[in-house]
Amino acid sequence: MDKNKSINQSANKNESQSENQSRYIGVNEWKRHGFQALWALVTNSYLLGFIQGKIYKGRLKNLCVPGLNCYSCPGAVGACPIGAIQAVVGSWNFKIAFYAAGFLVFIGALMGRFVCGFLCPFGLIQDLLHKIPFPKKLQTFRGDKALRKLKYMILAVFVILLPMFVVDILGQGAPYFCKFICPAGTLEGGLPLVLLNKSMRGAIGWLYAWKNAVLLATIFLSILIYRPFCKYICPLGAVYSVFNPISVFRYRVDKESCVDCGVCAKVCKMQVNPVEHANHPECIRCGACKKACPVNAIR
Amino acid sequence: MSRVFRSRRIGILLMAAGLILMGFGIHRGEMAVVFGKAVNICMECIGIG
Numbered sequence: 001m002d003k004n005k006s007i008n009q010s011a012n013k014n015e016s017q018s019e020n021q022s023r024y025i026g027v028n029e030w031k032r033h034g035f036q037a038l039w040a041l042v043t044n045s046y047l048l049g050f051i052q053g054k055i056y057k058g059r060l061k062n063l064c065v066p067g068l069n070c071y072s073c074p075g076a077v078g079a080c081p082i083g084a085i086q087a088v089v090g091s092w093n094f095k096i097a098f099y100a101a102g103f104l105v106f107i108g109a110l111m112g113r114f115v116c117g118f119l120c121p122f123g124l125i126q127d128l129l130h131k132i133p134f135p136k137k138l139q140t141f142r143g144d145k146a147l148r149k150l151k152y153m154i155l156a157v158f159v160i161l162l163p164m165f166v167v168d169i170l171g172q173g174a175p176y177f178c179k180f181i182c183p184a185g186t187l188e189g190g191l192p193l194v195l196l197n198k199s200m201r202g203a204i205g206w207l208y209a210w211k212n213a214v215l216l217a218t219i220f221l222s223i224l225i226y227r228p229f230c231k232y233i234c235p236l237g238a239v240y241s242v243f244n245p246i247s248v249f250r251y252r253v254d255k256e257s258c259v260d261c262g263v264c265a266k267v268c269k270m271q272v273n274p275v276e277h278a279n280h281p282e283c284i285r286c287g288a289c290k291k292a293c294p295v296n297a298i299r
Numbered sequence: 300m301s302r303v304f305r306s307r308r309i310g311i312l313l314m315a316a317g318l319i320l321m322g323f324g325i326h327r328g329e330m331a332v333v334f335g336k337a338v339n340i341c342m343e344c345i346g347i348g
Contacts, residue, residue: 061337062330071337072344079337083344087336088329099324099333106317109310179343190345203347211346248310 027267027288032118033127040121043067044188049074053196064103067120068236070182072189074196082159082236083178090163090173104236108243112250116230116237116284122184123284126229129222130269138225140271147232148282154181155235177235179207183215226269230284241281251278251285257297264289264298274298 043065046056056077065078081100088097107115116123130137158181163173178185190211194200221228230237244250253275265273267288272280274289278298290298324330342348 055338055340057338059334062334064333070341070344072341076337079333083336083341084333088324088332091332094327094329094332097324097329098320098327099329102317102320102322102324104317105320106314109313109317175341175343178341179346179348182344185341185344186346189341190347193340193345194347200345200347205347207348208346243310243313246309246313248307248314250310 027291029127029286029288032286033124035118036121036124036127039067039119040069040124043069043078044073044075044121046075046077049076050192050196053193055193064100065119066107066115068122068182068184068234069120070178070185070188072185072193074189074192076188080184082182083175085159086163086173086175086177089160090167090175092167092171095164104239105243108240108247110248112244112247112279112285113237113240113281113283114247114249114285115240116234117286120230120236121188122234123227123230125187126218126222126227129219130226132223134223136224139269144231144271150232151234151238151241154233155238159235180210181214181233183211183218183229186211186215227284231270231282237284244281244283245279247279251283251290252299253278254297254299257295259295259297261294263292263294267292 049055053074055072055074058077060077061071061079063078064081064084065076066081068082069076069078069080071079071083081104084100084103085097088094088100154177158177162176165173166176167173190208194204194208218229225231251274258275260275262275264275268274268283269286269288270282270284272283272289274280274283277283
C-alpha cells in the first residue's frame with residue numbers, strides 16, 4: 001500500500017517536473033548578451049583601427065584580457081592571454097610564461113569560466129550564431145563527452161609543447177594554436193586586416209585559406225551545436241575549467257530548497273546538471289539554470 | 300561568514316599565487332615580449348605568416 005502511494009507521488013512529481021520544464025525552458029539571455037557586447041566593445045575600443053586597417057600600439061597592450069580576443073584585431077586594446085603564452089614560451093630567452101600563466105591563474109581562481117559566459121567576444125559570436133534557426137539542432141551526440149577532452153590536448157600540444165620545442169635556428173617557436181587553429185584570429189584580425197590592406201591581400205596563401213575553412217566550419221557548427229569551439233577546442237576554456245570548482249565566485253545549490261525538478265539541467269546548453277555538480281568544469285556560468293530554477297535554489 | 304571564507308580559501312590563495320607569478324614574470328621582462336608581439340600584426344594569427 002505504502003509502495004503504491006510512493007509510486008503515485010513519484011508519478012505526480014514527474015508530471016509537475018515536465019510542466020515546470022516546458023514552462024521554464026525559454027530563458028531570456030539578451031541581458032547577458034548585452035553585457036558581453038559591452039565588454040567586447042570595451043576590449044576592442046580602438047575603433048580607428050577598423051577605419052585605417054591598423055592595430056592599436058599603445059601601452060595597454062602590455063595587459064592581457066580575460067577572454068579569447070586576438071591582439072591583431074584592429075580594435076583590440078589588450079593582449080590575448082593564449083597568444084601571450086605562446087609568444088613567451090616560443091621566445092628564445094624565456095621558455096616559461098609566468099606573467100600570462102599567473103594572469104590566467106588569478107582570473108581563473110577569481111571567477112572560473114564566468115569569463116566564457118560573459119567576458120569572451122568569441123563566446124558572444126557563437127551564442128548569436130546558435131540563435132540562427134536550423135532544422136535539427138544537436139544538443140549532444142555520441143562521443144560528445146570524450147571530445148570535450150580535446151581542448152586540454154590542444155592546450156598542452158599547440159599552446160605549450162609545440163611553441164616550446166619546435167623552434168627555428170634562433171630558438172623561436174611559432175604560435176601554433178594561433179597559426180593553425182584559432183578561428184577568432186581569422187575573424188577578428190585576418191578578415192578585417194586583409195579587407196582593409198591592399199598589401200596584405202597580395203600576401204594571402206594556403207594558410208589563409210585553411211584558417212578561413214576552420215572559421216567557416218566553426219560558424220556552421222555553432223549554428224548546429226551550442227558553442228562547439230568552447231566545448232571542444234578552446235585552450236582558454238580548458239584553463240578556466242580547471243578553476244571552476246574552486247574559484248572564489250561560484251554557484252551554490254541549496255539542497256534543502258531544491259525540489260529536484262530537473263529544470264536547471266534541462267535549460268543548460270553545456271549539458272551540465274547543476275544539482276549533481278554545481279561547478280562542473282563545463283559550466284560557463286551563463287546563469288540560465290539560476291534564472292530557470294523555480295525555487296531559487298541556485299545562488 | 301567564516302565558513303564562506305574557508306570554502307573560498309583555496310580560490311583566494313590561488314589568486315595570490317597568480318599575482319605572485321605575474322609579478323615574477325613582469326620582473327624578468329616577459330611583459331616586453333607580450334607587448335612586442337601585441338603591437339605588431341601577428342601574421343601567423345591572421346593566417347598570412
